[in-house]
Amino acid sequence: MTDIDPFITGLPKAELHLHIEGSLEPELMFALAERNKVAIPFASVDEVRAAYAFSNLQDFLDIYYAGAAVLCTRQDFHDLASAYFARAAADGVLHAEIMFDPQTHTDRGISFAEVVEGLLSAMAEAKDKYGMTSQLILCFLRHLSEEAAFETLRQAEPWLDRITAVGLDSSEVGHPPAKFARVFAAARAKGLKITVHAGEEGPPAYVYEALDLIGTDRIDHGNRAMEDPVLVRRLREEGKTLTVCPLSNLKLCVVGDLQQHPIDRMLQAGLAATVNSDDPAYFGGYIADNYRAVAEARGLSREHLATLARNSFLGSFLPSEQIAAHIARLDEYLATQAQ
Ligand code: HPA
Numbered sequence: 001m002t003d004i005d006p007f008i009t010g011l012p013k014a015e016l017h018l019h020i021e022g023s024l025e026p027e028l029m030f031a032l033a034e035r036n037k038v039a040i041p042f043a044s045v046d047e048v049r050a051a052y053a054f055s056n057l058q059d060f061l062d063i064y065y066a067g068a069a070v071l072c073t074r075q076d077f078h079d080l081a082s083a084y085f086a087r088a089a090a091d092g093v094l095h096a097e098i099m100f101d102p103q104t105h106t107d108r109g110i111s112f113a114e115v116v117e118g119l120l121s122a123m124a125e126a127k128d129k130y131g132m133t134s135q136l137i138l139c140f141l142r143h144l145s146e147e148a149a150f151e152t153l154r155q156a157e158p159w160l161d162r163i164t165a166v167g168l169d170s171s172e173v174g175h176p177p178a179k180f181a182r183v184f185a186a187a188r189a190k191g192l193k194i195t196v197h198a199g200e201e202g203p204p205a206y207v208y209e210a211l212d213l214i215g216t217d218r219i220d221h222g223n224r225a226m227e228d229p230v231l232v233r234r235l236r237e238e239g240k241t242l243t244v245c246p247l248s249n250l251k252l253c254v255v256g257d258l259q260q261h262p263i264d265r266m267l268q269a270g271l272a273a274t275v276n277s278d279d280p281a282y283f284g285g286y287i288a289d290n291y292r293a294v295a296e297a298r299g300l301s302r303e304h305l306a307t308l309a310r311n312s313f314l315g316s317f318l319p320s321e322q323i324a325a326h327i328a329r330l331d332e333y334l335a336t337q338a339q
């Protein structure tokens, strides 16, 4: 433990890039497999953890979708999210924007209602227990068709007042944002915000498509935007939030090691970068672990860390009064730390 550790844990922050299915810890995976009588291809928790050695995004996704098969009932989704909120609260998270992948579940015959109602009840509980605010981001799986995404948006209709945004995730290369331009336009017309995974493994061209063809409000990851100075200038000028996930980048070999992670170069370039956990149960750390990992590897100062936390509130989909209230908490915290 270094003296930066308690500063990071206590730092008020928002988590903007978290796949709730990616917070399924092996212990809960086993408990749910038992509860639902679902077979999983692992004999023990240790065996599950040993399987978490990935060389790219697809390696991870194959295991991640297999693990999600234990999630069947509203109670399962509640328990999953409840465990995440407890962990996030301990890491100083005041606000969490939770991505979920309905198609992973509806394609197995689980109803959209089971998934979303379980998540919503855990969100209400997190507000009561920790005062944590949260929002839902419905993600379309980009390896599936445009038609399937439209069908998912249709299924979400009764809950659209409780879903804040739509996102795009899963296998990036070969599935450019352009494939979903029409479904995002339909979602936008229904008042939903938009965030798109782009530039994790895909080229800068996919980031341009997310901006130009989808009008995305945020970019999830965005690492490869750093290859294109014109794109970097545009992201800065438009104040686009990037939801960066350092331990994910390490585990999926987007960076060779954290010493090469671009987070401080992003800040240096004036980009609205944030730090997030992506799939914490699979990548070896929750949000504070991600802050700590880059703080150490890149020698980030307290000012850098405070900027990342500030960016997380500013980039959230909360109404401006709530953003201001969260930032006031951050400023109070920073004032106590300066004494
Ligand atoms: O990092 C990711 N990238 C794309 N899809 C995902 N689904 C969960 N995590 C990810």
Ligand SMILES: [Zn+2]
Pocket: 017, 019, 169, 197, 220, 278
């Ligand atoms: Zn992600």
